[in-house]
Amino acid sequence: MLEMHSGGCFCGAVRYSTKGQPARSAVCHCRYCQLRTGTAFGISVYFSEDQVTFNNSVCDTFSYNTESGNTATLSRCITCGTTVSWRISIEALSDLVGIAGGTFDPPTFWYDLGREAFTRSKADFCQIVAPESYEDSPIYNPVKRDDGHLKGGI
Numbered sequence: 001m002l003e004m005h006s007g008g009c010f011c012g013a014v015r016y017s018t019k020g021q022p023a024r025s026a027v028c029h030c031r032y033c034q035l036r037t038g039t040a041f042g043i044s045v046y047f048s049e050d051q052v053t054f055n056n057s058v059c060d061t062f063s064y065n066t067e068s069g070n071t072a073t074l075s076r077c078i079t080c081g082t083t084v085s086w087r088i089s090i091e092a093l094s095d096l097v098g099i100a101g102g103t104f105d106p107p108t109f110w111y112d113l114g115r116e117a118f119t120r121s122k123a124d125f126c127q128i129v130a131p132e133s134y135e136d137s138p139i140y141n142p143v144k145r146d147d148g149h150l151k152g153g154i
Contacts, residue, residue: 007104008055009082014075015055016084016099022047023096025111027128030118030137032066036074036083040123043101045111052085052097059084066090067142092139 033042115132
């Protein structure tokens with residue numbers, strides 16, 4: 001039987017459930033994740049589309065182009081603003097749904113951490129142990145440089 005987990009936004013309007021183990025998981029210290037979360041890093045837990053089910057709530061979406069020329073689309077609760085999920089057009093992630101790791105119901109951090117990315121912009125106070133660690137990311141291939149406040153994005 002597949003393991004099931006649920007989660008959602010701060011106010012509870014957006015809910016989701018996942019089945020099975022994630023395809024990948026990571027702590028990311030890139031500027032995009034720092035700005036998205038308002039903290040030192042983001043936790044990304046990726047599942048194939050058929051592993052994730054969302055309730056019928058309406059999410060606000062925000063899309064932006066990354067330094068690598070890909071499009072990232074964030075889905076946020078229209079009531080409380082919590083970013084719950086996202087999709088990134090980069091080939092390695094294009095068939096996966098990213099779930100914000102902290103939005104799972106307790107026990108919140110049930111998944112294994114697979115990697116740590118963009119350690120070059122990691123806060124000095126962060127001590128994270130992951131099987132793989134990268135100064136940027138194996139899928140990072142910048143084609144343009146954003147302005148200074150985004151330096152170090154995906």
